[in-house]
Amino acid sequence: MARTGSSAAQAGFAPVDGGRMQAPVITVLIDLPPDQDYHVATLAALDHAAHSLSMPLEVRVVPTDTIESHLIADPGAAVVVGPGSPYRNRERALDIIRSAREKGIPLVGT
């Protein structure tokens, strides 16, 4: 499972294996520090699920105060809203949730 910053990947998929396959990009909204237990557990759960499905995956961790307009327009192949509220920028997080709802993009909020 690859992990990228918020600038990676367009249109929900990112090239892997030299561009031959397209890995779905999962956007994880989380403000907790990377070494915090719930942050680690959220990424690990995606990793466990991806391995069980033999599925390539690119995870894009996005703190809510770094959400840019293009991410709201294109939230990726799926969105995970992680634990740890209050979020630094709740309004932007709500914009992503609305976008995923309206576009039919899979989303889970925990």
Next chain:
Amino acid sequence: MLVEHARNLAGIQDATHAEYRAGGTEVISLLGCSLQGQTITVALAPGSRLARLYGALQAVERTTCSYGLALEMQHIASEHGMRPVAIDDTGEVRAVERTDHPFFLATLYQPQLRSEPRRPHPIFVGLLRAVTRRD
């Protein structure tokens, strides 16, 4: 997700979460008895996507939540395409899903805390399966 639902679909434009202490209508409020760090048992709604994911009508999960759907707002979990799909043993809503969406699920517990390499959590597996169905 419930705040977004309340604002944009249920017509509660000032819907907010008590944690922000910013005024407005509290859709998410502080639980009388904090569930932080507890294990809860939830009953899953028959026929729901969540119950299908678990393959069961009951689940035991860990929670770090100190907040839940406000008692006077419980009705919005059953309106405008939302459906309550997990209820704890106090009768409070612990998960909702949309009936008009391929996969749109919110839990007031943390399934990721129970995921293991050889036992991935069904919610996360379901999320990724939903991604592959969209390809």
